[in-house]
Amino acid sequence: QKEVEQDPGPLSVPEGAIVSLNCTYSNSAFQYFMWYRQYSRxxxxxxxYTYSSGNKEDGRFTAQVDKSSKYISLFIRDSQPSDSATYLCAMRRTFGNEKLTFGTGTRLTIIP
Amino acid sequence: DTAVSQTPKYLVTQMGNDKSIKCEQNLGHDTMYWYKQDSKKFLKIMFSYNNKELIINETVPNRFSPKSPDKAHLNLHINSLELGDSAVYFCASSQPMTGGEQFFGPGTRLTVL
Structure with a gap:
């Protein structure tokens, strides 16, 4: 079993919809959680970038961390075609330069 | 004003050859990384250097040898290339003391024929 599980998709939603992307993890020592967006090539x-449990909002994006359930989410409001990309969750245990452990990524397409 | 740059962007070569990929960052970061992304988009750490010192060395064949001439550069040399080495290799950098967010380069797409 991988340390970080993420549904690879693909996920297609119409423009303007709310998108929910999720990861689960098995290592309770993870404390720092990140979401990366990767466009093709x-x-x-x-x-x-969030620390421990709670919510963080930045524009149309909201990251949620539930450490008790070992579950993190990324919500995208008012989704745009430019949001079409692969979304990777990543996490690590400590502050500093420890390696990131990534999920496999979810491929998202926003349909105009 | 590229933050993390890699050369070459594409590399096509024959099995058995030796090749190098170069990475440079102008962010003033102390730590640099090499990641490998396979065909299913899974990103996995290979190596990390902090201020020219190797700090992470995952289970990678010893045909892969990183080298950091200074803290702004991290190169990756691969000997005796194999078909399974075909992947996209990403360089990243971070500043541990200010949060450690990792910033990635554009990637080098290696194809071994």
Whole structure:
């Protein structure tokens, strides 16, 4: 079993819909959680970075962490065709330069 | 003003050859990483250097040898290339003392024929 599980999709939703992307993890030592967006043939781009449990909002994006359930989510409101990409969750145990453990990514398509 | 850059962007080569990929960051970060992304988009850490010192060395064949001449550069040399080495290789950098967010380069797509 992988340390981080993520539904690979693909996920297709109409423009304007709310998108929910999720990851589950098995290592309770993870404390720092990230969401990256990766466009086709590009490098991952950091979208959200959160510590421990709780919510964080940035524009149309909201990241949620529930450490008791070992479950993290990314919500995208008013989805746009430009949001079409692969979304990768990532996490690590400590502050600093520890490696990131990634999910497999969810491929998202927003249909105009 | 590219933050993390890699060369080459594409690399097509024959089995058995030796090749190198270069990475440079101008963010002033102390830590640099190499990740491998397979055909299913799974990203996995290979190596990490902090201020030219190797700090992460995952289970990677010893045909892969990283080298960091200074903290702004991290290169990856691969000997005796195999078909299974075909993947996209990403370089990343971070500054541990200010949160450790990792910033990725554009990737090098390696195809071994």
């Amino acid at each position: 590009k490098g991952p781009e950091l979208l959200m």
